[in-house]
Amino acid sequence: xxxxxxxxxxxxxSEQTYNALTAYVRGVIERARDRRGRLPTxxxxxxxxxxxxxxxxxxxxTAASAETSPCSALPPAVVLDMDETAxxxxxxxxxxxxxxxxxxxxRWDRWERTGADKVVAVPGAVAAFRQLRALGVTMVINSNRSxxxxxxxxxxxxxxxxxxxxxxxxxxxxxxxxxxxxKDGRRLEIAKHYCVLALVGDQLGDFADLFNPxxxxxxxxxxxxxxxxxxxxxxxxxWFVLPNPVYGTGLGTGWDETFPQDKRWGDxxxxxxx
Amino acid sequence: xxxxxxxxxxxxxSEQTYNALTAYVRGVIERARDRRGRLPTxxxxxxxxxxxxxxxxxxxxTAASAETSPCSALPPAVVLDMDETAxxxxxxxxxxxxxxxxxxxxRWDRWERTGADKVVAVPGAVAAFRQLRALGVTMVINSNRSxxxxxxxxxxxxxxxxxxxxxxxxxxxxxxxxxxxxKDGRRLEIAKHYCVLALVGDQLGDFADLFNPxxxxxxxxxxxxxxxxxxxxxxxxxWFVLPNPVYGTGLGTGWDETFPQDKRWGDxxxxxxx
Numbered sequence: 415x416x417x418x419x420x421x422x423x424x425x426x427x428s429e430q431t432y433n434a435l436t437a438y439v440r441g442v443i444e445r446a447r448d449r450r451g452r453l454p455t456x457x458x459x460x461x462x463x464x465x466x467x468x469x470x471x472x473x474x475x476t477a478a479s480a481e482t483s484p485c486s487a488l489p490p491a492v493v494l495d496m497d498e499t500a501x502x503x504x505x506x507x508x509x510x511x512x513x514x515x516x517x518x519x520x521r522w523d524r525w526e527r528t529g530a531d532k533v534v535a536v537p538g539a540v541a542a543f544r545q546l547r548a549l550g551v552t553m554v555i556n557s558n559r560s561x562x563x564x565x566x567x568x569x570x571x572x573x574x575x576x577x578x579x580x581x582x583x584x585x586x587x588x589x590x591x592x593x594x595x596x597k598d599g600r601r602l603e604i605a606k607h608y609c610v611l612a613l614v615g616d617q618l619g620d621f622a623d624l625f626n627p628x629x630x631x632x633x634x635x636x637x638x639x640x641x642x643x644x645x646x647x648x649x650x651x652x653w654f655v656l657p658n659p660v661y662g663t664g665l666g667t668g669w670d671e672t673f674p675q676d677k678r679w680g681d682x683x684x685x686x687x688x
Numbered sequence: 689x690x691x692x693x694x695x696x697x698x699x700x701x702s703e704q705t706y707n708a709l710t711a712y713v714r715g716v717i718e719r720a721r722d723r724r725g726r727l728p729t730x731x732x733x734x735x736x737x738x739x740x741x742x743x744x745x746x747x748x749x750t751a752a753s754a755e756t757s758p759c760s761a762l763p764p765a766v767v768l769d770m771d772e773t774a775x776x777x778x779x780x781x782x783x784x785x786x787x788x789x790x791x792x793x794x795r796w797d798r799w800e801r802t803g804a805d806k807v808v809a810v811p812g813a814v815a816a817f818r819q820l821r822a823l824g825v826t827m828v829i830n831s832n833r834s835x836x837x838x839x840x841x842x843x844x845x846x847x848x849x850x851x852x853x854x855x856x857x858x859x860x861x862x863x864x865x866x867x868x869x870x871k872d873g874r875r876l877e878i879a880k881h882y883c884v885l886a887l888v889g890d891q892l893g894d895f896a897d898l899f900n901p902x903x904x905x906x907x908x909x910x911x912x913x914x915x916x917x918x919x920x921x922x923x924x925x926x927w928f929v930l931p932n933p934v935y936g937t938g939l940g941t942g943w944d945e946t947f948p949q950d951k952r953w954g955d956x957x958x959x960x961x962x
Contacts, residue, residue, distance in 0.1 A: 415946055416940075417938055421910075421937075422899065422910040423929065424931075425911045426892065426923050427701070427923075427929045427931060430924040431704070433924040434704070437924070504947055504948070504952075505952060505953025506953060507947070520957070521955050525955070528956075532951045537915055618697060618700065636695075637694065637696045637699045640699040640703065641811055646703050646812070647707070649703040649704035649812075650703075650707040650708045651707065655701045655704050656701075658691075659691035662695075663695075664694070665691055665695065672690050673781070673782040677778040677779055677782070677806045677807070678778075678782045678806065679779025679780060679782060679803050682802075
């Protein structure tokens with residue numbers, strides 16, 4: 415928490431990610447203009463849409479293929495996770511740090527409902543949301559906060575300075591579409607309405623459900639999966655990661671996955687020299 | 689440690705930073721070519737060098753000015769910190785996690801001398817070092833490992849797959865130049881020999897000493913300093929940050945800097961409903 419919420423280093427890392435997102439989307443939009451400067455959404459039906467592929471994987475995509483869905487001439491959007499991606503949950507984490515209590519689903523629900531004024535925007539997010547909207551991009555949140563708490567989620571985003579979000583249009587929550595925690599269903603639904611130029615998150619599930627398969631962990635290991643060719647190339651090119659060492663699926667690793675056997679060192683001070 | 693060394697999320701974040709570094713430097717080089725495709729280093733003396741400003745601040749620069757030093761037609765370089773920037777110190781951190789021992793300068797010195805085969809490259813670093821060298825860029829390490837252990841530091845970098853480093857040319861260590869922990873002196877020395885296109889690190893001291901002034905902390909707060917205009921714009925544009933929640937100056941914040949008073953929340957379960 416000291417790192418993520420208190421350090422200049424984590425703030426710099428978040429600014430860096432939002433700078434990269436803005437530069438990437440600006441580049442995509444500039445390249446999508448035709449010779450008269452019109453964007454795909456501004457051309458008449460029948461003229462060739464020139465958005466690149468979206469950042470959303472097609473259903474059934476694997477890490478090795480990582481095929482993305484095509485974009486027709488839909489309006490451009492960026493799809494972001496909410497917690498520790500758009501906002502920092504300072505209030506909730508303060509309570510958890512102060513009490514030492516473990517995560518509790520009912521407490522988190524009370525937080526969703528009553529904590530809207532106790533969050534702040536992730537460093538860099540306010541400027542990036544403003545700049546991207548000025549480019550004509552719609553910002554869409556895809557969060558696992560509960561659809562029952564949609565109004566409170568929208569209020570938290572507004573209070574953090576990130577603007578207005580409308581449930582079912584620019585705010586997708588758990589309970590929407592297929593009711594699942596996995597976000598692929600909601601991503602595909604969003605992709606029917608928008609050309610999703612970029613995905614932003616702090617958990618790999620914010621990019622594709624293939625990182626969190628049901629049953630045993632991927633044979634290769636989840637960490638190695640992030641580095642295989644087609645996936646590796648997406649980091650910073652359509653997929654943008656923010657730091658979160660406080661909670662999440664990535665913290666579930668044990669000693670063996672964190673410290674490979676052949677990389678373990680034991681200190682051996684010389685006799686009498688310690 | 690589970691996050692930095694074990695998670696797919698931290699791996700993705702590191703890959704993202706190295707992808708951004710490579711794309712940025714490639715862009716700078718392409719824009720520096722003249723109409724005949726020659727780089728500043730390839731043009732005869734007297735023709736205009738076209739490297740942009742370097743990524744190194746001029747002596748006396750402040751966060752508000754953040755003025756960088758000009759580049760003459762020197763060969764291009766990227767300057768990187770070593771620990772948790774180029775390599776992950778798995779062996780040392782395993783020992784610290786296993787024993788629960790606090791940091792100890794003598795144990796770290798033993799690690800520097802004997803741990804060369806117990807590090808791995810940061811995800812994305814091996815490919816980025818190779819690609820950048822293929823572009824004609826020299827990779828220079830500026831580390832606070834001891835100059836007395838230069839051979840072991842070079843061996844650790846080589847073992848991690850990052851290539852060859854020569855002390856005093858491509859490997860600068862604590863004890864070199866002015867003997868200080870602050871890296872500005874070494875950065876300026878490196879900038880006499882190379883046009884430093886980018887700086888890479890996990891601590892703000894890897895970019896400029898102004899983040900760690902002697903005496904009291906900056907009035908604005910170190911975290912806020914990372915977000916002021918001229919500094920904010922550098923993240924991902926010449927300055928590239930890697931995640932490190934395990935150690936460092938950034939972890940020195942207390943409750944008040946981590947959780948502002950007006951963002952504290954207290955859980956209040958309804959009577960009998962907990």
